[in-house]
Amino acid sequence: MVKRNADNKTLAQSWHPETVQVRGGTKRSEFGETSEAIFLNSGFCYDNAEIAESRFNGEAPGYVYSRYLNPTLDMLEQRLTLMEEGAEACCVMGSGMAAVFASLMSHLRAGDHIIAHRVLFGSCHYILAEICPRFGMEVSFIDGTQPNAWEEAMRPNTKAVFIETPANPTLDVLDIAHIAGICNAHQVMLIVDNILAGNGAQAPLLLGADVVVYSTTKHMDGQGRTLGGAILGSESFIKETVLPFHRHTGPALSPFNAWVVLKSLETYSLRMARHQSNALAVANALEAHPDVAHVHYPLLPSHPHYDVARKQMNGGGNMIAFSVQGGKKAAFSLMNNLQLIDISNNLGDSKSLITHPATTTHATLTTEAQEAIGIGAGMMRLSVGLEHVDDLIADLINALR
Numbered sequence: 424m425v426k427r428n429a430d431n432k433t434l435a436q437s438w439h440p441e442t443v444q445v446r447g448g449t450k451r452s453e454f455g456e457t458s459e460a461i462f463l464n465s466g467f468c469y470d471n472a473e474i475a476e477s478r479f480n481g482e483a484p485g486y487v488y489s490r491y492l493n494p495t496l497d498m499l500e501q502r503l504t505l506m507e508e509g510a511e512a513c514c515v516m517g518s519g520m521a522a523v524f525a526s527l528m529s530h531l532r533a534g535d536h537i538i539a540h541r542v543l544f545g546s547c548h549y550i551l552a553e554i555c556p557r558f559g560m561e562v563s564f565i566d567g568t569q570p571n572a573w574e575e576a577m578r579p580n581t582k583a584v585f586i587e588t589p590a591n592p593t594l595d596v597l598d599i600a601h602i603a604g605i606c607n608a609h610q611v612m613l614i615v616d617n618i619l620a621g622n623g624a625q626a627p628l629l630l631g632a633d634v635v636v637y638s639t640t641k642h643m644d645g646q647g648r649t650l651g652g653a654i655l656g657s658e659s660f661i662k663e664t665v666l667p668f669h670r671h672t673g674p675a676l677s678p679f680n681a682w683v684v685l686k687s688l689e690t691y692s693l694r695m696a697r698h699q700s701n702a703l704a705v706a707n708a709l710e711a712h713p714d715v716a717h718v719h720y721p722l723l724p725s726h727p728h729y730d731v732a733r734k735q736m737n738g739g740g741n742m743i744a745f746s747v748q749g750g751k752k753a754a755f756s757l758m759n760n761l762q763l764i765d766i767s768n769n770l771g772d773s774k775s776l777i778t779h780p781a782t783t784t785h786a787t788l789t790t791e792a793q794e795a796i797g798i799g800a801g802m803m804r805l806s807v808g809l810e811h812v813d814d815l816i817a818d819l820i821n822a823l824r
């Protein structure tokens with residue numbers, strides 16, 4: 424008899440994160456496979472017409488179509504729900520941006536007002552600045568690092584607050600509990616893009632947020648292979664609001680990609696611990712270098728929002744923002760002199776990657792807008808990987824010369 428309790432939810436809730444990451448949500452088929460199987464199928468067959476009817480009207484459990492759900496996607500949704508403290512349900516999607524878009528569009532309508540911190544991942548900024556206004560929504564971008572700014576920006580028609588913390592690429596840290604308190608008082612939904620901190624390093628739902636979004640493309644895959652995304656929150660929000668939107672608009676995740684992420688999650692805690700210890704050591708080495716103008720890493724005491732970071736993060740993530748004197752020319756020269764670290768705008772990969780936000784991910788902003796939010800011409804964003812930290816520091820020091 425094959426042990427079939429692999430998907431026993433009550434049992435899984437008592438497990439530590441490392442155990443959940445290896446076993447949470449696993450469903451075994453009649454063959455008793457050890458590793459999770461890939462169900463690379465679009466449709467399902469029913470033994471009779473009555474069963475088809477009862478699955479469609481929701482009376483019987485079971486799958487109907489992979490645009491909705493399939494066993495591999497289901498395993499990933501359950502594992503992510505178990506991993507995210509405070510989450511009751513999850514919906515996985517084809518990319519992080521599909522998840523961000525659905526977290527807003529599944530419930531907002533014309534006339535609604537959204538507030539966002541002014542530093543955001545480029546595509547999140549595009550959705551809020553360009554797409555939402557086209558559908559009759561108003562969007563305010565504020566300096567969310569100022570505690571009073573949130574209350575001041577609230578309007579009677581405010582329906583959602585969207586934040587990223589740490590924010591990409593400046594690594595501003597926003598006080599989630601403080602913002603959640605204001606949102607709660609105004610009955611406004613707080614959506615947190617938790618990608619830069621990562622699951623485990625920060626638990627927005629426990630701090631009062633309503634919804635968390637991830638790009639599984641980043642640390643969850645962690646090896647730069649697949650695109651994917653996820654929305655987590657209450658059972659009612661996911662089931663009643665997100666699922667109908669997701670099912671009928673079609674941003675479905677490929678079961679193959681879901682399977683890759685399931686396998687990667689088995690090493691998630693191990694990898695994140697190394698990402699974080701490497702990043703802290705690299706941040707310290709950069710800060711000690713005379714040619715580095717400034718270094719932002721949430722858990723460096725010199726970070727302007729260090730106290731907030733200490734309060735809400737139990738790991739600093741793997742992202743560092745740093746600047747050199749001499750603007751774009753000096754930054755390009757440093758990047759071109761690196762022999763190990765790759766120039767790439769991706770992040771959360773086992774390979775260390777560096778990018779120049781002003782000319783790539785945030786190039787659509789004017790120079791004034793970039794400078795206003797702290798993206799200087801000499802600033803670079805480094806995603807610290809899993810290489811030996813001494814090799815990473817040597818590469819940077821050598822390139823700084």
Ligand SMILES: *Cc1c(COP(=O)(O)O)cnc(C)c1O
Nearest residue numbers: 518519520544591618638640651
């Ligand atoms: C990468 C990223 C996204 C988008 O995720 P994709 O999987 O690339 O669509 C959104 N927000 C942040 C902060 C990201 O780093």
